[in-house]
Amino acid sequence: PMSSRRRHIGSRENPQPSRCLGIFGLSIYTTEQQLHHIMSKYGPVERVQVVIDAKTGRSRGFSFVYFENAEDAKVAKEQCTGMEIDGRRIRVDFSITQRAHTPTPGIYMGKPTYLTDGRSQWGRQKGENNYYGGYRGGGGYRERSPSPYYRRRRYERSRSRSYSPRFDGRGIG
């Protein structure tokens, strides 16, 4: 049963149309300014908020965009889902929640982003070397190949190297 003081409408699978869009799957380098620029094509935008992780100060990879008109939000949602920004394919939906939580003085009451024993949700200790665990086989987290995401990023990085002595026309010597 849902609280009568709920701050969200609808459900994850079935968000109800509103002026507020949630944008997910963002690169952590995508800015509110970029998003504003993109979303303004569909109508006046009241506000853009990229959600920042309080601990690291970096984007958590999602944001909320408030349009002035729900109709514009609808069009933007339809047009922008699947769009690529900074190498990431984004998902756009009507927001379930309509605003941030009310700030609570004192201790943080939200869901923890990280497990409290310092172990990430992938079972690796923070700071542990990436390459050695996997070769033990049988349960090592690296026995599988890197994720498609990671391989793609790696590929793009290699493509964007600005200088390569072998291929600059002069050779190495």
Add this chain to the structure above:
DNA sequence: GTTGAGCGTT
């Protein structure tokens, strides 16, 4: 500089 999924704590 970016892994994995993610609905927000000014």
